[in-house]
Amino acid sequence: MPIIINGREVPVPADARVSLLDFVREHLELYGTKKGCNQGACGACTVLVDGERILSCLALAVQYDGREVTTVEGLASDGALHPLQQAFIDHDGFQCGYCTPGQICSAVGMAEEVARGVPSHVTDDLGAGEIPLSQDELRERMSGNLCRCGAYNGIVDAIAEVFAGSGA
Amino acid sequence: MIELAYTRATDASDAIRRAEGENAKYLGGGTNLVDLMRETVEVPSALVDVTRLWDEIQETDDGGLMIGAAARNTAVAEHPAVRAHYPMLTRAIVAGASAQIRNMATVGGNLLQRTRCTYFYDTDGSRCNKRSPGEGCDAIEGFNRSHAILGASPACVATHPSDMCVALAALDAVVHLRSASGERTVALCDLHTLPGDRPDVETVLAPGELITAVQLPPSNLAARSTYRKVRDRASYAFALVSVAAAIELNGGAIADVRLALGGVAPKPWRAWRAEEALRGGPATEASFLEAADAELADARPLAGNAFKVDLARRTLVAVLQQLTEGARR
Ligand SMILES: Cc1cc2nc3c(=O)[nH]c(=O)nc-3n(C[C@H](O)[C@H](O)[C@H](O)COP(=O)(O)OP(=O)(O)OC[C@H]3O[C@@H](n4cnc5c(N)ncnc54)[C@H](O)[C@@H]3O)c2cc1C
Ligand code: FES
Ligand code: FES
Numbered sequence: 001m002p003i004i005i006n007g008r009e010v011p012v013p014a015d016a017r018v019s020l021l022d023f024v025r026e027h028l029e030l031y032g033t034k035k036g037c038n039q040g041a042c043g044a045c046t047v048l049v050d051g052e053r054i055l056s057c058l059a060l061a062v063q064y065d066g067r068e069v070t071t072v073e074g075l076a077s078d079g080a081l082h083p084l085q086q087a088f089i090d091h092d093g094f095q096c097g098y099c100t101p102g103q104i105c106s107a108v109g110m111a112e113e114v115a116r117g118v119p120s121h122v123t124d125d126l127g128a129g130e131i132p133l134s135q136d137e138l139r140e141r142m143s144g145n146l147c148r149c150g151a152y153n154g155i156v157d158a159i160a161e162v163f164a165g166s167g168a
Numbered sequence: 169m170i171e172l173a174y175t176r177a178t179d180a181s182d183a184i185r186r187a188e189g190e191n192a193k194y195l196g197g198g199t200n201l202v203d204l205m206r207e208t209v210e211v212p213s214a215l216v217d218v219t220r221l222w223d224e225i226q227e228t229d230d231g232g233l234m235i236g237a238a239a240r241n242t243a244v245a246e247h248p249a250v251r252a253h254y255p256m257l258t259r260a261i262v263a264g265a266s267a268q269i270r271n272m273a274t275v276g277g278n279l280l281q282r283t284r285c286t287y288f289y290d291t292d293g294s295r296c297n298k299r300s301p302g303e304g305c306d307a308i309e310g311f312n313r314s315h316a317i318l319g320a321s322p323a324c325v326a327t328h329p330s331d332m333c334v335a336l337a338a339l340d341a342v343v344h345l346r347s348a349s350g351e352r353t354v355a356l357c358d359l360h361t362l363p364g365d366r367p368d369v370e371t372v373l374a375p376g377e378l379i380t381a382v383q384l385p386p387s388n389l390a391a392r393s394t395y396r397k398v399r400d401r402a403s404y405a406f407a408l409v410s411v412a413a414a415i416e417l418n419g420g421a422i423a424d425v426r427l428a429l430g431g432v433a434p435k436p437w438r439a440w441r442a443e444e445a446l447r448g449g450p451a452t453e454a455s456f457l458e459a460a461d462a463e464l465a466d467a468r469p470l471a472g473n474a475f476k477v478d479l480a481r482r483t484l485v486a487v488l489q490q491l492t493e494g495a496r497r
Contacts, residue, residue, distance in 0.1 A: 016174035039203050046268055055268045058199045062174050118246045121262045126251040143403035144266025
């Protein structure tokens, strides 16, 4: 079965060692997804698989056949930026921009987790069906994405604007 | 070039058959194995993908839970029955790694992630008895701030990094195993072995043996339980010390208690001695301290990690106080 990457069917690589990250970058020339550490420690390589955020550097591409992978290139539709992409621009959510595709894909996946009621390390009440996306919740849930430029305040503002109203 | 074959198992017996080859490994989310393969610490010639095996979470007839080995860590943490009846397990899982990694990681893979330290990863720069048995350990005289204070040996002082396993140890979880010769169960507390002079061996699993499920027995205390993790930064870091605790009071006395420690030992460390000291006694700070001291009496800190003894003692006491004061976490 092929992998579906940003809506396009592509055959899985023949070599089992190829990571999903190298596959999208080197084989498909989708350079949006970034390689920071290549060992699971930075989040720069975050992509969505069937809507869930994962680290493409620790994923072997062969494991993902039949799955729908969305990279940052797949978020815009008909040339219009995803609202979160626009919010990153509006709030200066980056400096060098290297962590940004991972931040954006991660935040899209995070919003889905919050909507589903997945608790986090800072959630007080595990029985709560609805978990408001407070500043603490947002920062904890995004802690898997590091930014060496320290653009965190802009990143948090951008995500809060799109996914938490202005309340976060 | 080293050949690497990849196949995907359709069920448990298929997985076992496929893994019969020379140097095959089961592949879960890959978050530990792919990393170690890239560093050439693990060099399998075949991978058998077990992520599409049983991944459900079901209530058992006795009121406990059966969790498929392929269940993702996030799925376990968010499950309503886990949140309601075993809150320490949800808290332990969401204290580990990052959301992305928890979405990938399976229960089986979390249990069998390697007991490790940075010297283990440093294939060209450091000696490591776990990687190359008999070669020596550069951590013992090295930078050993994060290493073990309990259960280690002169051969190896690495810690088991799982948060989830610490809660599972405290919850008396039972691991279901399957191999060509049949099925068996092992208590989570007996799954991992101490390093002794064979730090390359970390579990009682036979070659090719597959984890199929983890069973949680019903518990009167687990609904009142929590997990606290102390680390160098607020999130996305391994534990320096962690404590999983459940306690049941009868008046001012401790009717029953379950305790386990993480970050301090080569395996999830069930605090049997502290439990023994507490059971039937008063729920006071003095008795909590006494129990912590009983557990830590055998601690053998290294040059860099003596602080862990105090930290473990204080964290244990604080968690017990929190639970007995009825606070949420
Ligand atoms: C940057 C980073 C930070 C992390 N921080 C934390 C942390 O703070 N706390 C924490 O607890 N963990 C942490 N982890 C570890 C993470 O939790 C584990 O890597 C993960 O749980 C492993 O699960 P997996 O399914 O990806 O396993 P894999 O990597 O796929 O497999 C691990 C091992 O288990 C074996 N295996 C897998 N499934 C089975 C099965 N069913 N039967 C038999 N053998 C099997 C494999 O052969 C392999 O040897 C971190 C990891 C990274 C990369
Ligand atoms: S490149 Fe994947 S986490 Fe850093
Ligand atoms: S903007 Fe430079 S790393 Fe985040």
